[in-house]
Amino acid sequence: MNRKQKHSERSVPTLEDVARHADVSTATVSRCLNSPDRVIEKTRKRVLAAVRELGYSPNFGARALAAKRTNTIGAIIPTMENAIFARGIQAFQEELHRLGFTLLVSSSSYRPDLEDEQIRALVARGADALLLIGHHRDPEIYRFLEDRGVPVLVAWAYQKGAAVASIGFDNRRAMAELAEKVMDLGHRKLGIISAGQALNDRARDRVRGVMEVAAKRGLDPQAIALVETPYSIENGGHAFRQLMEQEEPPTVVICGNDVLAVGAMQMARQMGLRVPQDVSITGFDDIELAAVVAPSLTTVHVPHRDMGRQAAQILVDMVLGKPLAQSVLLETDLRLRETLGPPKG
Amino acid sequence: MNRKQKHSERSVPTLEDVARHADVSTATVSRCLNSPDRVIEKTRKRVLAAVRELGYSPNFGARALAAKRTNTIGAIIPTMENAIFARGIQAFQEELHRLGFTLLVSSSSYRPDLEDEQIRALVARGADALLLIGHHRDPEIYRFLEDRGVPVLVAWAYQKGAAVASIGFDNRRAMAELAEKVMDLGHRKLGIISAGQALNDRARDRVRGVMEVAAKRGLDPQAIALVETPYSIENGGHAFRQLMEQEEPPTVVICGNDVLAVGAMQMARQMGLRVPQDVSITGFDDIELAAVVAPSLTTVHVPHRDMGRQAAQILVDMVLGKPLAQSVLLETDLRLRETLGPPKG
Structure with missing residues (x-):
């Protein structure tokens, strides 16, 4: 049995071994290796002697393995x-x-x-x-x-x-709740702006929430205009314009998040449309932006x-x-x- | 000379040694160790044989040291x-x-x-x-x-x-440019909302930019009201109220960044003050928010x-x-x- 194995079952000495050998805490050993200037000289010398004696290798990987956790x-x-x-x-x-x-x-x-x-x-x-x-x-x-x-x-x-x-x-339930409110107000022509659904389960569930409420209320979900676009203010604006330039524009545009909704609001202003008098717009997330824009944004608050x-x-x-x-x-x-x-x- | 040292001057075998021994690229060795499923079986076996033969230790630290870079x-x-x-x-x-x-x-x-x-x-x-x-x-x-x-x-x-x-x-010069513009318009009662200057050189330089222009134009920099507060919309609002409730409120509030400025704008609305008719507000950064709020925010555009x-x-x-x-x-x-x-x- 060599010297190292006296201190540990393992053949590689650990931080704990060094600490025990130098009679200090493992935190002190860490500090000696990471920020030696923060440890008084006497302690530092004792720890470094233990490091040498045990053959402890204070490289990053060994350190991580020794401490097991990296925090x-x-x-x-x-x-x-x-x-x-x-x-x-x-x-x-x-x-x-x-x-x-x-x-x-x-x-x-x-x-x-x-x-x-x-x-x-x-x-x-x-x-x-x-x-x-x-x-x-x-x-x-x-x-x-x-x-x-x-x-x-x-x-x-x-x-x-x-x-x-x-x-x-529950993204689906949260959006369904908003959709119920929208339809309670009498909206029957819905537009949706969403992030791409294929790889984003949150986006998909939000769209499903709207579609299911629409179907329950007797609307044909296929008749709901939907534009997919990556989340950005600019993209929200373009998508909104696309929806509003349809032959039968929606009376409400339900956006997959607040960023898209703010883009839609900006575009509405540019197009001379009043919100909500001419068209309603809703978001999702309740980021700080939502309360700051004028008019303030109706949205789903996420904790x-x-x-x-x-x-x-x-x-x-x-x-x-x-x-x-x-x-x-x-x-x-x-x-x-x-x-x-x-x-x- | 042992087997390892045939492959390297160092006693610890490196990723390069393994690659040379297995006649593959170092990227392939990495892939074998990190995502073996992405490498065809024949290559994987050859690489793993080389790893074993050389005694290469594919632990994280050793890997980082071997490749020297972690990218x-x-x-x-x-x-x-x-x-x-x-x-x-x-x-x-x-x-x-x-x-x-x-x-x-x-x-x-x-x-x-x-x-x-x-x-x-x-x-x-x-x-x-x-x-x-x-x-x-x-x-x-x-x-x-x-x-x-x-x-x-x-x-x-x-x-x-x-x-x-x-x-x-140059934070100072950028803010000085804005201050020149502000004073060209005739403002003589300035308020400033800044992040704490003691530990933040950007905040300090921006305040200096305003102060130096004010001094050059014959204003007493000591007479400029300044509130320090951490960057947040809410804090910007509180600081704005503080400035406007002074006996002689400023005609312009110069904010250290757009976040504080948006908070100031919100508070102005709550206080029934029109921007810019009753009080002007400026920001710094030109984050997306600046163009989105109404009225849109005058600010310093940072690339x-x-x-x-x-x-x-x-x-x-x-x-x-x-x-x-x-x-x-x-x-x-x-x-x-x-x-x-x-x-x-």
């Missing part, structure tokens, strides 16, 4: 623009910080191939766990994460019975901060190996503001 | 909220992706201690280089990064002759996308060891929109 959580959000995810992620980060974890964020530009690449990069960089947005992705990715023992939590979308834990809201905070707690519990929590369904609610009114005439 | 760039921005940095960082990420690098972002909530922690976390996670915002930080941090050979680029603030390379604009794109190119050049580029000064320009008019009366 780093990764999150991949579809975009950093337009503040769609900003408030939730900021709350997520604040709570992680409170719990002693650092957050690293990547943005996939709504591209599955980029998300895949970023998941692998975050795992290679030692992320203890990942937060991902929405359920739609190659099952192979979940296998990849499971093989490596990296817990994952899906946010921004609750799915009952999904194999992967999730925290979020972003609450979601971010709870997501942090769940993920940290996962990292610490606590029993897995149930998926969490959060409630959304309608914010009836100025852009929704009865149809014209 | 990961870290960025620490002060906040993810309000889309202040969103557009620039999105462009930064898109360009990095084009160049084959992955971006990991952290947000420091404008707190130097958190930034410090995140810098260390990103370095520990193997970031090849870092993008930091603004110049104000403990010089010790630059030493820490230099010791570890991690290149750093400061963005959002150009500083001539600074020891650290930077890309950005966020251009800055992000160029920052990516400079940092990647640094990582690749190309000769260091000069710091880059970008031009800003005024966007004279609806919220700035002549003073009342």
Whole structure:
């Protein structure tokens, strides 16, 4: 038995071994290696002697393996623009910080191939766990994460019975609630502006919410005009113009999120249409923008901060190996503001 | 000489050694280790045989050390909220992706201690280089990064002759240009809403820009009312109310950024003040919000996308060891929109 093995069952000495040998905490050993200037000289010397004696290799990988945890959580959000995810992620980060974890964020530009690449990069960089947005992705990715023992939590979308834990809201039900309100006001000519549905389960569920209410009320869902376009103010404007230039323009344009809705509002102004007198416009998310624009935007309020905070707690519990929590369904609610009114005439 | 050393001068076998031994590219070796399912079985077997034979240890740290680069760039921005940095960082990420690098972002909530922690976390996670915002930080941090050979680029603030390379604009000159315009219109009672200046060089330079123009025009800079508050729509509103409830309220409120300005506009509406007839309001940044609010916001346009794109190119050049580029000064320009008019009366 060589010297190292006296301190550990493993042949590679760990941070804990160094700490025990130098009679300090593992935090002190970490500090000596990462920020030696923060440790008094006497302690530093003792720790470095232990490092040498045990042959502990303070390279990044060895450190991560030794401590097992890196106290780093990764999150991949579809975009950093337009503040769609900003408030939730900021709350997520604040709570992680409170719990002693650092957050690293990547943005996939709504591209599955980029998300895949970023998941692998975050795992290679030692992320203890990942937060991902929405359920739609190659099952192979979940296998990849499971093989490596990296817990994952899906946010921004609750799915009952999904194999992967999730925290979020029911996009379909939330949008259906708004659609009920719209149709209660008498609207029968509906237009929808949505992000592409094929790869985005949140977008798809929101459209379904509208369609199901329309069908229930005797409208032909096929007769509802729908434009798909990536989320941006500019795209929202173009899509709105497209809908309004139809032979029978809609009396209400239901937008998949607030960013599209704000673009639609801007275009309405440019086209000389009054909102809501000439046409109603609704959003989804209730980002800060929604209350700031004039007229203020009727939308679905998503509890972003609450979601971010709870997501942090769940993920940290996962990292610490606590029993897995149930998926969490959060409630959304309608914010009836100025852009929704009865149809014209 | 043992078998390993036949393949390398170093005693630890590298990714390159494995690639040479298996007669494949290093990318193929990486792929075998990270995503074995993406490599045909024959190649995979050959690579794994080489891994075993050479005793190559495909753990994360060893991998990072072997390849020397991780193709990961870290960025620490002060906040993810309000889309202040969103557009620039999105462009930064898109360009990095084009160049084959992955971006990991952290947000420091404008707190130097958190930034410090995140810098260390990103370095520990193997970031090849870092993008930091603004110049104000403990010089010790630059030493820490230099010791570890991690290149750093400061963005959002150009500083001539600074020891650290930077890309950005001259915050002072940009704000001075706006102040000239404001005073040309006849304003003599100025109010300023700024982020805390003590730890934020961008905020400080913007205030200086206003003060210097005011002094040049014969105003007593001490007589200019100034409120410091963290960037948020809500805080902008409170600060605006504070300024307008003074005995001699300003005829123009110059805000340190668009987020504060939008808050000021909202509060003006609540207080029954017309903008710009009763009071003018200006911003800084020209985030998407600025053109969307009504009335549209007069502000300083910052070339966020251009800055992000160029920052990516400079940092990647640094990582690749190309000769260091000069710091880059970008031009800003005024966007004279609806919220700035002549003073009342």
